[in-house]
Amino acid sequence: MKTKPYQPDHSALGYSVGVTLDRFIKMKQDDFPFASGELSQILRDIALASKIVNREINRAGLSNIGGAFGSTNVQGEEQQKLDVVANIRFSRALTKGGEVCAIVSEEDDEVIDLQNSSGKYVVAMDPLDGSSNIDVNISIGTIFSIYRRVTPVGSPIQPEDIMQPGNKQVAAGYVLYGSSTMLVYTTGKGVNGFTYEQSLGEFFLSHPNICAPKDGKIYSINEGLNSQISEGIKNYITSCKERDFSARYIGSLVADFHRNLLKGGIYIYPSTAKAPEGKLRLLYEANSLAFIAEQAGASASDGKNRILDIQPTSLHQRTPLYIGSTVMVEEAEGHLKEATV
Ligand SMILES: O=P(O)(O)OC[C@H]1O[C@](O)(COP(=O)(O)O)[C@@H](O)[C@@H]1O
Numbered sequence: 609m610k611t612k613p614y615q616p617d618h619s620a621l622g623y624s625v626g627v628t629l630d631r632f633i634k635m636k637q638d639d640f641p642f643a644s645g646e647l648s649q650i651l652r653d654i655a656l657a658s659k660i661v662n663r664e665i666n667r668a669g670l671s672n673i674g675g676a677f678g679s680t681n682v683q684g685e686e687q688q689k690l691d692v693v694a695n696i697r698f699s700r701a702l703t704k705g706g707e708v709c710a711i712v713s714e715e716d717d718e719v720i721d722l723q724n725s726s727g728k729y730v731v732a733m734d735p736l737d738g739s740s741n742i743d744v745n746i747s748i749g750t751i752f753s754i755y756r757r758v759t760p761v762g763s764p765i766q767p768e769d770i771m772q773p774g775n776k777q778v779a780a781g782y783v784l785y786g787s788s789t790m791l792v793y794t795t796g797k798g799v800n801g802f803t804y805e806q807s808l809g810e811f812f813l814s815h816p817n818i819c820a821p822k823d824g825k826i827y828s829i830n831e832g833l834n835s836q837i838s839e840g841i842k843n844y845i846t847s848c849k850e851r852d853f854s855a856r857y858i859g860s861l862v863a864d865f866h867r868n869l870l871k872g873g874i875y876i877y878p879s880t881a882k883a884p885e886g887k888l889r890l891l892y893e894a895n896s897l898a899f900i901a902e903q904a905g906a907s908a909s910d911g912k913n914r915i916l917d918i919q920p921t922s923l924h925q926r927t928p929l930y931i932g933s934t935v936m937v938e939e940a941e942g943h944l945k946e947a948t949v
């Protein structure tokens with residue numbers, strides 16, 4: 609019998625659906641010879657929850673799930689219904705399997721201690737990022753960070769399990785609910801992006817080995833803050849304008865970060881007169897995106913220090929954030945330094 613190797617011609621399909629997220633996670637697990645599969649399971653659980661949240665977002669306008677929930681979170685921000693829904697969906701997904709011992713969420717005042725003797729991972733998350741954009745059909749996201757607990761498995765959770773600097777993350781990622789839904793993550797060996805194929809209910813590898821441009825021509829900052837920001841940052845923005853860079857600001861960190869990661873650019877949320885610590889949260893916004901940025905060859909700083917080296921001291925701690933193409937982050941830091949000497 610004559611045989612031939614399988615060499616399909618995908619051109620007839622118009623597009624090719626290739627590696628599923630599930631398969632990719634399994635392949636990547638093999639990069640870590642002693643991996644038990646627990647981290648892989650957490651990533652799968654996050655992906656599942658993101659599909660559910662994606663469904664809720666898609667029909668938000670029809671299902672009375674838009675608008676304010678009528679409560680504020682610990683940071684005094686008005687919670688949207690979808691903030692609450694997403695928090696429940698992700699928390700539930702993470703509590704099922706026993707791999708996670710504690711969850712830190714933007715929407716919960718305290719650490720959620722799962723009192724789970726076998727869980728060796730801590731997850732920090734912003735279940736829904738860019739809440740102000742929910743009701744106007746603009747891209748929003750989910751951000752997550754995963755840490756290994758440092759105290760022995762089986763013992764009560766301690767502050768040092770939670771208050772770990774970003775350089776201790778074992779994985780981080782985000783989901784972007786945009787013109788298509790994407791999940792982007794790293795386990796410290798590069799960054800890969802997956803696009804959700806709604807009709808199949810699967811994420812497929814669409815952006816393998818994402819590498820950020822070293823330099824860029826997009827700057828993203830809320831310029832409405834102009835009267836509240838430092839001279840250094842104003843000077844940097846002026847220098848962007850003098851070079852005819854493009855201003856792009858969606859107001860959803862995930863979406864602004866994702867665009868700049870792929871195209872080259874910088875996202876800035878500086879300290880302001882009203883908020884000297886900045887607005888964004890270290891544990892579940894800045895750290896996760898900083899890990900991804902560095903893994904893709906970009907940078908993240910608080911204006912002076914590497915984000916990933918900041919030792920957190922409180923759960924909902926804020927930080928100024930300068931993140932994106934390395935040349936641009938260094939230039940912005942240079943302007944800040946110059947203005948203070
Ligand atoms: O409206 P502002 O002050 O420019 O802030 C926008 C920033 O605030 C955030 O919405 C904060 O995130 P949450 O929606 O998770 O609170 C970021 O996504 C965004 O980049």
Ligand SMILES: [Mg+2]
Binds near residue numbers: 734861
């Ligand atoms: Mg957020």
Ligand SMILES: [Mg+2]
Binds near residue numbers: 714734735739
């Ligand atoms: Mg949020």
